Amino acid sequence: xxxNSEPDLSIISLDGAAATGKSSTARAxxxxxxxxxxxxxxxxxxICYHLNQKAIEPIESNKLLAALDEFKVNTTLKKNSVLxxxxxxxxxxxxxxxxxxxxxxxxxxxxxxxRDFLLCYQRSLINFAQNNHFKGMIVEGRDIGSVVFPNATLxxxxxxxxxxxxxxxxxxxxxxVINERDTIDATRKLxxxxxxxxxxxxDTSQLSxxxxxxLILKEISYKDESK
Numbered sequence: 001x002x003x004n005s006e007p008d009l010s011i012i013s014l015d016g017a018a019a020t021g022k023s024s025t026a027r028a029x030x031x032x033x034x035x036x037x038x039x040x041x042x043x044x045x046x047i048c049y050h051l052n053q054k055a056i057e058p059i060e061s062n063k064l065l066a067a068l069d070e071f072k073v074n075t076t077l078k079k080n081s082v083l084x085x086x087x088x089x090x091x092x093x094x095x096x097x098x099x100x101x102x103x104x105x106x107x108x109x110x111x112x113x114x115r116d117f118l119l120c121y122q123r124s125l126i127n128f129a130q131n132n133h134f135k136g137m138i139v140e141g142r143d144i145g146s147v148v149f150p151n152a153t154l155x156x157x158x159x160x161x162x163x164x165x166x167x168x169x170x171x172x173x174x175x176x177v178i179n180e181r182d183t184i185d186a187t188r189k190l191x192x193x194x195x196x197x198x199x200x201x202x203d204t205s206q207l208s209x210x211x212x213x214x215l216i217l218k219e220i221s222y223k224d225e226s227k
Contacts, residue, residue, distance in 0.1 A: 009130060009134070009136050009137065010035070010136030010137075010153045010220075011136060011137055011139065011152040011153050012137070012139070012152060012153060012154045012156065012220065013139055013144035013145035013154070013155045013156065014026050014029075014139065014140040014144065014156045014157075015140070015141060015142055015143065015144050015145050015146070015155075015156070015157050015158070015193070015195070015196075015199070016157055017142070017160075017165070017178075017181075017182050017186075017193060018176060018178055018182070019164075019165035019166070019169050020159055020160045020165060020204055021158055021204045021209065022039075022140040022158055023039055023140060024209055025140075025158065025204075025209065025212050026039065026138050026139075026140040028209060029138050029213055030081070030138050031080065033135075033136060033138075034080070034134070034135065035080065035134055035135070035136040035137050035138050036081075036125070036129040036132065036136070037081040037082065037140075038122070038125055038139040038140065039081070039082070039140055039141075040139060040140060040141035040142075041140065041141055041142070042084060042096060043084050043121070043122070044105050044108065044109045044114070045096040045097075045105050046085075046086060046091055046096065047068075047071075047114055047118070048108045049091050049095060049096060049101055050086050050089075050091075051064065051067060051108060052100060052101070054067055058104065058107040058110075058111060061113075064111065064113060064114070065113055068113055068114070071086045071087065071117075072086065072087050072088070073085070073086060074086075074088055077132060080134070082125060082128070102174070102176045102177060102181075103180075105181075106180075106181045106185055106188075107184065109142075109185070110184060110188040110190060112190055115190055115191060122139070122148050125137065125139075136153070139152075142185055143192075143193070145157070145196040146191065146194055146196050147191045150196075153220070154200065154216070154219060154220050154223055155196050155198055155199035156216055157195040157199040157200070157201045158202050158203075158204050158212070159195075159202070159205075160203060160204045160205040162178055162179060162182075164204075164205045165178050200215070200216070202216075
């Protein structure tokens with residue numbers, strides 16, 4: 001699928017900064033609509049984890065390119081969520097949320113070779129969704145509505161104040177450099193974190209998960225009725 005082509009199935013893009021509630025919201029919407037759930041943030045974390053295992057730093061471009069060239073990608077399903085694997089290795093969720101990954105993932109995500117590698121993979125998931133008989137998919141990340149699927153059926157952008165997001169991470173038992181990651185994600189030259197002009201913007205700071213999900217389901221229902 002090219003950037004300017006129309007999706008062959010219903011696609012909801014769900015963008016936002018760290019700890020705005022993307023994953024819990026995306027999983028709930030996917031379950032309600034029987035859509036495929038794709039967490040692109042985990043893709044970058046998995047790439048970061050494997051590069052860390054090879055002791056490769058973001059500035060080591062030649063080693064980075066060689067490593068990406070060696071990576072063998074595999075896709076499996078866990079219920080209705082995509083599991084992205086490199087070299088048939090499943091990475092523990094705690095390892096993906098480690099302090100090392102939290103501090104480096106935005107640095108690796110700002111690099112063109114990494115973004116190109118995952119952009120191609122993420123767009124290929126349309127075929128994966130169709131082959132597994134899903135009528136649509138909800139894709140969460142930071143540039144889904146602006147870059148990966150600019151013609152998504154519905155674009156949603158979640159936001160929340162920094163103190164709320166830091167508190168959410170602490171409640172989850174994770175240490176995350178929220179402000180630093182925000183700066184890197186929003187100011188990088190390639191695919192910066194931005195709210196698409198045609199997105200449904202939701203501030204989740206004072207909303208429950210059910211309230212956020214309800215707003216999205218109402219909007220997708222309205223779009224379906226308007227067809």
